[in-house]
Amino acid sequence: MGSNPTPSVxxxxxxxxxxxxxxxxxxxxxxxxxxxxxxxxxxxLAKYGIPVPQGGMATTPAEAEEIASQLxxxxxxxxxxxxxxxxxxxxxxxxESPEEAERLAQEIIGMRLVTHQTSDKGVPVxxxxxxxxxxxxxxxxxxxxxxxxxxxxxxxxxxxxGMDIEEVAAKTPEKILKxxxxxxxxxxxxxxxxxAYGMNLDPKQIRPATQLIGNLYRAFEDSxxxxxxxxxxxxxxxGRLLALDAKxxxxxxxxxxxxxxxxxxxxGQEDELELEAAKHNLSYIKLDxxxxxxxxxxxxxxxxxxxxxxxxxxxxxxxxxGGGANDEMVTSAFTILLSDPKVKAALVxxxxxxxxxxxxxxxxxxxxxxxxxxxxxxxxMRGTNAEEGMRLLAESGLPVILAQNLKDAAExxxxxxxxxxxx
Amino acid sequence: xxxxxxENTRLLVQGITGSEGSFHTRRxxxxxxxxxxxxxxxxxxxxxxxxxxxxxxxxxxKETRANASMLFVPPAFAADAILEAADAGVPLVVCxxxxxxxxxxxxxxxxxxxxxxxxxxxxxxxxISPGKCKVGLMPGDIHMLGxxxxxxxxxxxxxxxxxxxxxxxxxxxxxxxxxxxPLIGTNxxxxxxxxxxxxxxxxxVLIGEIGGTAEQDAARFIKSEMSKPIVAFVAGSTAPPGRxxxxxxxxxxxxxxxxxxxxxxxxxxxxxxxxxPAEIGITARKVLEGSA
Numbered sequence: 001m002g003s004n005p006t007p008s009v010x011x012x013x014x015x016x017x018x019x020x021x022x023x024x025x026x027x028x029x030x031x032x033x034x035x036x037x038x039x040x041x042x043x044x045l046a047k048y049g050i051p052v053p054q055g056g057m058a059t060t061p062a063e064a065e066e067i068a069s070q071l072x073x074x075x076x077x078x079x080x081x082x083x084x085x086x087x088x089x090x091x092x093x094x095x096e097s098p099e100e101a102e103r104l105a106q107e108i109i110g111m112r113l114v115t116h117q118t119s120d121k122g123v124p125v126x127x128x129x130x131x132x133x134x135x136x137x138x139x140x141x142x143x144x145x146x147x148x149x150x151x152x153x154x155x156x157x158x159x160x161x162g163m164d165i166e167e168v169a170a171k172t173p174e175k176i177l178k179x180x181x182x183x184x185x186x187x188x189x190x191x192x193x194x195x196a197y198g199m200n201l202d203p204k205q206i207r208p209a210t211q212l213i214g215n216l217y218r219a220f221e222d223s224x225x226x227x228x229x230x231x232x233x234x235x236x237x238x239g240r241l242l243a244l245d246a247k248x249x250x251x252x253x254x255x256x257x258x259x260x261x262x263x264x265x266x267x268g269q270e271d272e273l274e275l276e277a278a279k280h281n282l283s284y285i286k287l288d289x290x291x292x293x294x295x296x297x298x299x300x301x302x303x304x305x306x307x308x309x310x311x312x313x314x315x316x317x318x319x320x321x322g323g324g325a326n327d328e329m330v331t332s333a334f335t336i337l338l339s340d341p342k343v344k345a346a347l348v349x350x351x352x353x354x355x356x357x358x359x360x361x362x363x364x365x366x367x368x369x370x371x372x373x374x375x376x377x378x379x380x381m382r383g384t385n386a387e388e389g390m391r392l393l394a395e396s397g398l399p400v401i402l403a404q405n406l407k408d409a410a411e412x413x414x415x416x417x418x419x420x421x422x423x
Numbered sequence: 424x425x426x427x428x429x430e431n432t433r434l435l436v437q438g439i440t441g442s443e444g445s446f447h448t449r450r451x452x453x454x455x456x457x458x459x460x461x462x463x464x465x466x467x468x469x470x471x472x473x474x475x476x477x478x479x480x481x482x483x484x485k486e487t488r489a490n491a492s493m494l495f496v497p498p499a500f501a502a503d504a505i506l507e508a509a510d511a512g513v514p515l516v517v518c519x520x521x522x523x524x525x526x527x528x529x530x531x532x533x534x535x536x537x538x539x540x541x542x543x544x545x546x547x548x549x550x551i552s553p554g555k556c557k558v559g560l561m562p563g564d565i566h567m568l569g570x571x572x573x574x575x576x577x578x579x580x581x582x583x584x585x586x587x588x589x590x591x592x593x594x595x596x597x598x599x600x601x602x603x604x605p606l607i608g609t610n611x612x613x614x615x616x617x618x619x620x621x622x623x624x625x626x627x628v629l630i631g632e633i634g635g636t637a638e639q640d641a642a643r644f645i646k647s648e649m650s651k652p653i654v655a656f657v658a659g660s661t662a663p664p665g666r667x668x669x670x671x672x673x674x675x676x677x678x679x680x681x682x683x684x685x686x687x688x689x690x691x692x693x694x695x696x697x698x699x700p701a702e703i704g705i706t707a708r709k710v711l712e713g714s715a
Contacts, residue, residue, distance in 0.1 A: 146525050146526075146529065146605065146606070148605040148606055148635060149635075149636065149640075151528070151529055151532040151533070151606050152529060152533075153526075153529065182533075183529045183530050183533045184530075184533060221526065224524055224525070224526055226525065251524055251525045251526070253498065253522045253523060253524045253525060254524035254525070254526070256498060256499050256522070256524070257499070257524070285663065287661075287663060295579075296579055297577060297578045297579030297580060298577065298603060298632075299575070299576065299577020299578065299579065299580035299581070299603075299630070299632055299658050300577065300578075300579040300580040300582075300583055300658075300700075302580075302632060302633070302658040302659040302661070302662055303577075303580050303583070303656075303658040303700035304700075305659075305661040305662065306658060306659070306660050306661050306699070306700060307699055307700055307701060308661070309660070309661045310698075310699050315661055318662065323560070323578070324443075351579040351582045351583055351586075352562065353548070353560055353561055353562050353578065353579060353582055354443075354447075354560050382582075382583075382586060383562050383565065383582060383586075384562055405701065406583065406700060406701040407699070407701035407702075410701070
């Protein structure tokens with residue numbers, strides 16, 4: 001093992017016959033890490049020889065019963081959601097028989113699971129993983145991420161597995177071992193031994209653990225993951241290592257060389273408006289306030305949310321239309337923004353650079369034609385073709401309140417929301 | 424003076440014939456930037472608005488003595504293009520491309536350690552030394568030659584800050600967007616060091632945002648090594664937590680990714696904080712008047 005450490009950066013993804021498929025425009029996309037379910041992560045890790053419990057995914061109680069009877073004996077039913085802390089929220093339960101598995105699956109499938117990582121409304125559970133119950137002697141932790149300060153992948157291991165690892169890191173950082181992987185050398189066995197011995201494993205577990213860590217690193221690298229985590233990695237009473245839980249987030253930027261990844265996405269786990277936005281290459285995050293905003297550029301979008309808050313209102317969303325937006329994208333963006341029923345006023349703040357203000361104006365006018373504009377709209381434009389954009393809006397007949405600068409825009413949208421300002 | 428680029432910059436553009444590359448190359452030329460070469464494999468020998476196009480960077484450098492490169496290569500090929508420029512010995516590479524896979528950048532940054540090439544970006548708007556040279560996407564006309572250095576993790580928010588400065592009659596020495604990706608070639612500390620040593624620069628405006636620890640690193644440097652005043656704004660006080668950072672990622676950064684933590688660190692280091700994004704210009708003016 002460790003004999004094939006070729007870093008993916010030098011892998012043949014630059015093959016020139018693929019040029020046409022990759023002639024993508026440089027468009028602004030939100031930095032997002034694609035999440036997948038535990039059962040999918042385990043399938044992926046199993047392909048790399050990492051031992052996982054036997055089991056299967058079920059979408060109905062009957063399927064859960066069937067998997068449980070195939071497995072025989074005690075099983076664990078685990079809600080499949082894009083959030084951690086499932087156990088405490090009632091999303092993980094143990095069944096003694098296939099009948100009990102069916103009954104528990106009935107309870108879990110269809111519930112909205114609330115954990116410390118979800119909103120108060122929780123996330124819907126549509127799938128469960130039914131697995132053999134495993135006897136546990138020890139619970140360990142293994143994880144790999146890119147440490148951006150060191151610009152290298154770092155493998156983390158801890159004897160304090162099965163717990164909230166952020167808490168372990170905050171309270172007892174000495175319990176987390178770290179080993180960096182040099183990009184030119186790749187994973188080597190000594191790195192695995194360092195962590196395996198560091199976790200005080202039994203002598204006969206050192207070799208399988210070293211191998212497992214190496215396999216996990218290869219899974220991380222091959223899949224272009226942004227995070228892979230096994231928490232807990234358990235040692236069974238008979239000394240076997242087993243990935244009891246698994247988490248794998250994928251680097252969105254690497255989708256260009258993993259064209260099968262979008263199929264792994266579970267739309268049921270994502271906000272409908274956010275999904276719609278992603279389809280149009282827009283970066284949208286729904287929040288709880290009532291002032292909708294549409295901005296170009298992530299930094300300015302965040303700053304716009306900040307100033308909305310500073311004038312005493314709450315932003316309803318983050319929405320970055322990006323630098324490469326066309327009329328159609330702007331129309332979609334504005335439509336998505338206004339489909340949030342909470343929005344009582346909207347603010348469009350654009351500093352034209354790559355993106356021309358007249359394109360924004362045309363998109364807004366088109367969207368307002370398609371859907372009735374029921375809330376006051378404040379627009380502030382600056383930079384490339386701002387005068388043209390303002391003129392188009394003024395001539396459109398739309399009830400638009402124009403603002404001079406950022407502060408003016410925030411104050412006007414607040415006043416308009418409260419009915420103190422009309423066109 | 425100014426930092427990194429000025430009237431002596433001889434720019435080559437990688438990906439000059441693409442739609443974005445050609446559009447922004449023309450804007451840079453209009454601003455006065457000396458564009459001496461373009462590189463697009465397969466299009467060598469042709470001309471782009473009178474600028475010779477080469478197949479390879481090495482060739483372009485040899486023929487034109489280009490000393491900086493601006494890169495508009497699609498994300499799948501951008502890492503390769505940065506490495507090519509570094510291999511050819513280009514001292515400054517500005518990578519505009521967004522969406523480069525993170526593992527590609529791990530390899531690139533390691534390779535650059537062995538080279539003298541400085542990389543700005545990726546996923547950045549570029550940089551400008553007003554009145555001298557523009558290498559990037561920013562609208563040139565909002566800038567004005569002067570004494571304030573601007574370093575930022577953002578694009579359009581930087582334009583906002585610069586426009587506020589210019590409206591108050593405060594010019595800029597050099598404005599640099601470091602890029603929005605987790606792995607970048609040049610960070611705040613590198614730029615603060617350069618601006619501290621630049622005789623034209625009297626004050627630095629630093630624009631940060633949530634995530635990572637770049638602002639805390641900058642704060643440590645400001646405290647120990649900067650004599651020039653700093654005005655800072657950190658975007659994202661209202662951003663919801665946990666939307667971008669994975670579980671284990673937070674182990675590295677802890678709670679330091681929040682705007683609150685970053686503002687506290689910069690403030691403790693002696694930076695003057697602009698509490699609103701609309702007050703970056705005014706805050707800079709107050710500090711300049713106070714230190715005059």
